[in-house]
Amino acid sequence: LCSVCVVLTNYNNALFINATIVDTLTQSFQGDYMVVVADDYSTDGSRSHIRAWAREQERLVPVLLPGRSMGGTGIPSNIGLDICQNHDPPVTYGAVVDGDDVLEPDFLEQMVATGERTGAEVIISDFDLWDRGKVSAVKAKSEMEAWSQLPKGTPIAPTEHFSYLAMLMPAPWRKMLRLDYVVKHDIRFPEGDFFYEDNVLHWLILLTAVKIVLYPNVLVHHRTSRSLFGTHEIRNAGFFSARTAMGDAVME
Numbered sequence: 001l002c003s004v005c006v007v008l009t010n011y012n013n014a015l016f017i018n019a020t021i022v023d024t025l026t027q028s029f030q031g032d033y034m035v036v037v038a039d040d041y042s043t044d045g046s047r048s049h050i051r052a053w054a055r056e057q058e059r060l061v062p063v064l065l066p067g068r069s070m071g072g073t074g075i076p077s078n079i080g081l082d083i084c085q086n087h088d089p090p091v092t093y094g095a096v097v098d099g100d101d102v103l104e105p106d107f108l109e110q111m112v113a114t115g116e117r118t119g120a121e122v123i124i125s126d127f128d129l130w131d132r133g134k135v136s137a138v139k140a141k142s143e144m145e146a147w148s149q150l151p152k153g154t155p156i157a158p159t160e161h162f163s164y165l166a167m168l169m170p171a172p173w174r175k176m177l178r179l180d181y182v183v184k185h186d187i188r189f190p191e192g193d194f195f196y197e198d199n200v201l202h203w204l205i206l207l208t209a210v211k212i213v214l215y216p217n218v219l220v221h222h223r224t225s226r227s228l229f230g231t232h233e234i235r236n237a238g239f240f241s242a243r244t245a246m247g248d249a250v251m252e
Helices: 017-025 046-056 074-085 107-118 141-149 179-185 197-208 235-251
Strands: 003-010 032-039 060-064 093-098 122-130 175-178 212-223
Touching: 003 017, 003 074, 003 107, 017 032, 017 046, 017 093, 032 046, 032 074, 046 060, 060 074, 074 093, 074 179, 093 107, 093 179, 093 212, 107 122, 107 175, 107 212, 175 179, 179 197
Parallel strands: 003 032, 003 093, 032 060, 122 212
Antiparallel strands: 093 175, 122 175
């Protein structure tokens, strides 16, 4: 039977983290799965919620970082993925979830079933966007155009559909990856004092995967981010560092 390791990353999502943990722990998936909650030194009380869940749920593994990491979710995500990869017995699939996402109850079940049926290394689901007040938000035109043009439910080669796959929202929370593929190609988030690290991961996937499959229905409801500007305005210039990381990945 297949197994899944979910990496749930959190930073100051005290209003939502309990609901997201419930979503991950009450999935309809019948195989073994674990949830690694990687908290990036939250200061809003999130960590007490995570500790409480860990005391009650054996499948939840708390990782409470001792200080704030550089950049966005890259370092906490990598720490979680390392735990997934080193698990004994080996885990089949890995997924990344944001600490304020809302998951459909069959998120894991449908993603795993799609991967097993098609043999794809990467499964990408549809999603919708909510603002933090739970009002629907609009997807980017590029996402909607690309999604409408790409085949669903059948494995596709990135080389044959590269232009449209490159237009998709690169978010990790809509993806599930086979962990043997992750290990083989050393798929990781770049680590540095910048955001946009999910773009680099997306490009690494497009450059290394042989089979990608798109699941046609919405399985993730993603809350649009709190603004990174203001106090993080200078750090957003790190986009250029992320772009350099993408270039390095391509050259390798």
